[in-house]
Amino acid sequence: MSIFEYxxxxxxxxxxxxxxxxxxxxxxxxxxxxxxxxxxxxxxIHEKLFIGLSGLATDAQTLYQRLVFRHKLYELxxxxxxxxxxxxSLVSALLYEKRFGPYxxxxxxxxxxxxxxxxxxxxxxxxxxxxxxxxxVAGTASESLYGACESMFKPDMEPxxxxxxxxxxxxxxxxxxxxSGWGGHVYVxxxxxxxxxxxxxxxx
Amino acid sequence: MTKQQANWSPYDNNxxxxxxxxxxxxxxxxxxxxxxxxxxxxxxxYSKIIQLADKSVMASSGFQADVRALQKVLASRHLLYxxxxxxxxSCPAMAQLLSNTLYYKRFxxxxxxxxxxxxxxxxxxxxFTYDAVGSYxxxxxxxxxxxxxxxTPFLDxxxxxxxxxxxPAKDAVTPLSEAEAIDLVKTCFxxxxxxxxxxxxxxxxxxxxASGIRQEYMELxxx
Numbered sequence: 001m002s003i004f005e006y007x008x009x010x011x012x013x014x015x016x017x018x019x020x021x022x023x024x025x026x027x028x029x030x031x032x033x034x035x036x037x038x039x040x041x042x043x044x045i046h047e048k049l050f051i052g053l054s055g056l057a058t059d060a061q062t063l064y065q066r067l068v069f070r071h072k073l074y075e076l077x078x079x080x081x082x083x084x085x086x087x088x089s090l091v092s093a094l095l096y097e098k099r100f101g102p103y104x105x106x107x108x109x110x111x112x113x114x115x116x117x118x119x120x121x122x123x124x125x126x127x128x129x130x131x132x133x134x135x136x137v138a139g140t141a142s143e144s145l146y147g148a149c150e151s152m153f154k155p156d157m158e159p160x161x162x163x164x165x166x167x168x169x170x171x172x173x174x175x176x177x178x179x180s181g182w183g184g185h186v187y188v189x190x191x192x193x194x195x196x197x198x199x200x201x202x203x204x
Numbered sequence: 205m206t207k208q209q210a211n212w213s214p215y216d217n218n219x220x221x222x223x224x225x226x227x228x229x230x231x232x233x234x235x236x237x238x239x240x241x242x243x244x245x246x247x248x249x250y251s252k253i254i255q256l257a258d259k260s261v262m263a264s265s266g267f268q269a270d271v272r273a274l275q276k277v278l279a280s281r282h283l284l285y286x287x288x289x290x291x292x293x294s295c296p297a298m299a300q301l302l303s304n305t306l307y308y309k310r311f312x313x314x315x316x317x318x319x320x321x322x323x324x325x326x327x328x329x330x331x332f333t334y335d336a337v338g339s340y341x342x343x344x345x346x347x348x349x350x351x352x353x354x355x356t357p358f359l360d361x362x363x364x365x366x367x368x369x370x371x372p373a374k375d376a377v378t379p380l381s382e383a384e385a386i387d388l389v390k391t392c393f394x395x396x397x398x399x400x401x402x403x404x405x406x407x408x409x410x411x412x413x414a415s416g417i418r419q420e421y422m423e424l425x426x427x
Contacts, residue, residue, distance in 0.1 A: 147354025148361065150395035172361035175369060176353070202369075 003104045004125075006031060008179025009041055009054035010141035012149060012170055013110040013120045015134060016162035019190040020118040022050050022110040023170045025141070025180040026198075028057060037182040037203070045071050046081040047194065049111035050187055051091070054139035055125065056104035063103050066094060084111030084119040088129060095127035102126050106138040116191040141180045144173035163188050163197070171201045215267050215315045216241055219402030220252055221351030222263035223389055224321035225363070226329030226344050230382045230413040233321040234389045235263040235349075236397070236424060238405040248405035248426065255417065257282055260298040260322040261410050265349030266336070267315035274314045277305055295322030299332040299340060306338030313337050317348040323412055329377050344378055351396035351403040358395070362388055382411065390422055397424045 008029045013022040028039035042052040043064050051067065053060035070090060074082050082090070088109050095103060102125045113119045122136040123129045130136065134153050137145035148169040157165060167186055174181040184199035222235040239250040253263045254275045262278070264271040281301060285293050293301070299320050306314055313336045320332040333346035345363055347355040360369070363378045378385065389409060397404045407422040 143353040144357040146399045147351070147395060148357045150354070150398050151358045151391055152361075168361055172357040175360060176357045 001031065004055050004106070005140050005179060007055070007057040008177070009139035010145060010170060010174045010177060010180035011041060011052040011054045011106075011108045011138040012145050012166060012173075013052070013108050013122075013136050014149070014153060014162060014166050015118045015120055015155075017156040017158055018116060018118070019159045019162060019188060020110045020112070020120060021159075021162045021166045021186060021188045022052055022108065023166050023184055023186040024052050024054075025139075025170070025174045025182065026185055027180055027182040029179060032178075034182070040185070042185060042187060043068075044194075045087060045111075046075075048116075048189065048191075049082065049084050049087055050109075050189065051087075052108040052110075052138070054106045054108070059103040059105045063094070063105055063107075067091065070094075084109060084113050087111065088119075088121050088123075092123055092127035092129050095123065095125065099126055108136055108138045110189070112189065112191060139180060141173045141177035144176045145169065148173045159188050159190055159195070163195070167199050171199060175202055215270075217266060217315070217350075218246070218268045219350045220265040221347065221349035221355065221393070221396055221400065221403045222252060222265050222317070222319045223347045223355060223359075223392060224263065224319045224331040224333075224345065225359075225380075225385045225389065226321065226331040226377045227380065227382060227385055228329065228377050229323075229327055230385070230411060231261075231321040231323060231329035231331065232382070232385050232389055232409065232411050233261045233263050233319065234393065234407060234409040235265065236351075236393060236403050236405060236407055238403065239268060240402050243401075245405075251408055253408055253410055254279075255410070256293075256298055257295075257322075258292040259412060260293065260295045260320060261412060261417075262302070262318055262320045263348075264316045264318045266317045270314040271316045274305065274316050274318075278302060281305070294325050295320070295330050295332075296324055296342075298322070299330075299342070302332075302334065303338040303340045306334065306336065310337050319346050319348050321410075321412065323414075327414060329412075347392075349403075351393075351400040354396045354399055355392045358392060359388075382413065386411065386420070393422070393424060
């Protein structure tokens with residue numbers, strides 16, 4: 001059993017027209033036992049920047065705490081929010097610092113950059129960035145998510161349609177993964193507002 | 205002194221993906237035509253589908269040498285059946301035969317992941333899905349092979365028919381029309397080809413219905 005499959009997670013982020021959506025499942029497990037059904041995996045860094053962390057839950061929480069610390073320091077010094085591209089490089093650097101004893105996490109970063117242009121990226125557990133124009137996935141359900149997103153995605157979707165698409169992709173993928181599920185948590189972010197919704201799915 | 209491990213394996217995985225969907229009066233069976241070994245492509249034009257009987261078509265991914273041996277065994281058993289019973293084997297009968305044939309080699313299995321599609325005795329579409337040692341189930345749709353993890357969730361979402369995940373198990377055919385089902389299969393393979401390196405080159409689609417059997421091809425990405 002891989003360490004990445006200890007807790008279980010499904011993460012996906014998609015780009016729309018001047019907006020993005022990031023979604024996760026809600027399960028926290030210890031191998032086959034479910035411990036929590038409302039576990040948060042997506043964190044807000046600032047109004048236009050979100051990060052989801054999949055993999056080992058303890059490493060995800062520690063990494064999040066370190067990132068919040070670094071971002072708060074950055075805000076104090078620079079008197080502005082961090083751009084998503086910069087934040088991605090920060091995450092990558094933090095992960096590579098632990099190259100020979102890594103955090104067992106795979107992050108998914110989504111934000112609105114300069115001129116509110118949507119930005120998404122993912123990386124492996126030692127910080128290799130993968131920038132994508134359409135969608136990125138992570139977690140134990142990643143293969144299912146790749147298939148579902150590849151078939152359902154189309155470019156330049158409006159926020160409502162993007163929400164529907166990402167929700168359908170997430171729910172169908174976690175239904176085929178034992179380690180993720182118990183509903184979904186979806187954030188849809190536009191330049192003017194952030195909408196957070198809970199999805200009801202199969203509770204198994 | 206650690207136990208000595210084999211440095212040669214009798215098996216290889218030639219990759220590929222198969223899908224089958226059962227309709228009210230049709231069945232669609234599809235598979236890509238790429239045959240690989242490791243990171244190499246052996247050929248872009250290899251059929252994984254075989255027609256075993258009038259109304260039974262099998263698609264198999266996995267180790268193609270074992271698949272070919274399995275196809276020969278089934279074809280010969282079907283011929284014997286025809287001599288003894290003076291009729292073609294029905295799809296449910298072929299399904300049971302395939303299961304028994306696979307389990308016969310329980311302790312040195314056929315490395316074959318099969319999907320059997322066809323029309324049952326009432327003319328309704330049927331799909332049977334198998335593991336490598338013969339465990340099988342009649343379902344409304346199925347996918348096997350390297351791209352199956354990418355395709356199955358999408359089929360769960362699109363087919364609007366009872367999924368194999370529901371309880372109690374429902375015997376299902378999709379309400380989609382034949383043309384819609386074929387379109388769906390093409391979409392599945394286009395997406396799987398993007399993300400799975402072992403799937404691509406060409407898609408072979410077989411459609412079985414009351415009028416007979418039909419074959420269609422679609423080009424897929426070759427990278």
